[in-house]
Amino acid sequence: MRERARVLACHPARAAWxxxxxxxxxxxxxxxxxxxxxxxxGTWLAEDGGLILHTDEPHGVALDPPLELAQSRRWRxxxxIPAEEKPHEREDEGGDDPGHDRPDAPGPDRRA
Known part of the structure; x- marks a missing residue:
């Protein structure tokens, strides 16, 4: 466990987050x-008010609300996010609108 904590805290890739x-x-x-x-x-998913996708032995893949992890396991x-990204950039990506990158595509703010 200590080695895992050391790697998560000190790996050079951590500087990119x-x-x-x-x-x-x-x-x-x-x-x-x-x-x-x-x-x-794990990975934060905004579904259903927020869930954390992670893997856990012996359960395998798990999808848990953050409050459950914080309370039952006493985890902080x-x-x-990537260091060059701003938090609001993910919200502005266009969601499920397949034409959000194309200015000519009809969408919520565009007229056909």
Whole structure:
């Protein structure tokens, strides 16, 4: 466990991520009992008010609400996004609108 916490905290790739105060869809979630020494990670999904997708032995793939992880396992949750990304960029990606990149495509703010 200590080795895993060390890798999550000190790996050079960690410099490419920054902590945010509130989760956004697709954010990395580091989890552990001690902030800065997390031993588990998952992905924040904005579905149903927010869920964390992670794997866990012996359960395999799990989808848990953050409150359950914080209370039942007494884990602190730390949310991260890529350092060059701003939290609101994920919300402005256009969602399920397949033509959100094309100015000529009809959409909520475009007239056909």
């Amino acid at each position: 920054r902590t945010i105060s509130a989760p956004v869809d697709g954010a990395l979630v580091l989890m552990g009992k001690v902030a800065g020494a997390e031993t588990h990670c 949750l730390n949310y991260l």
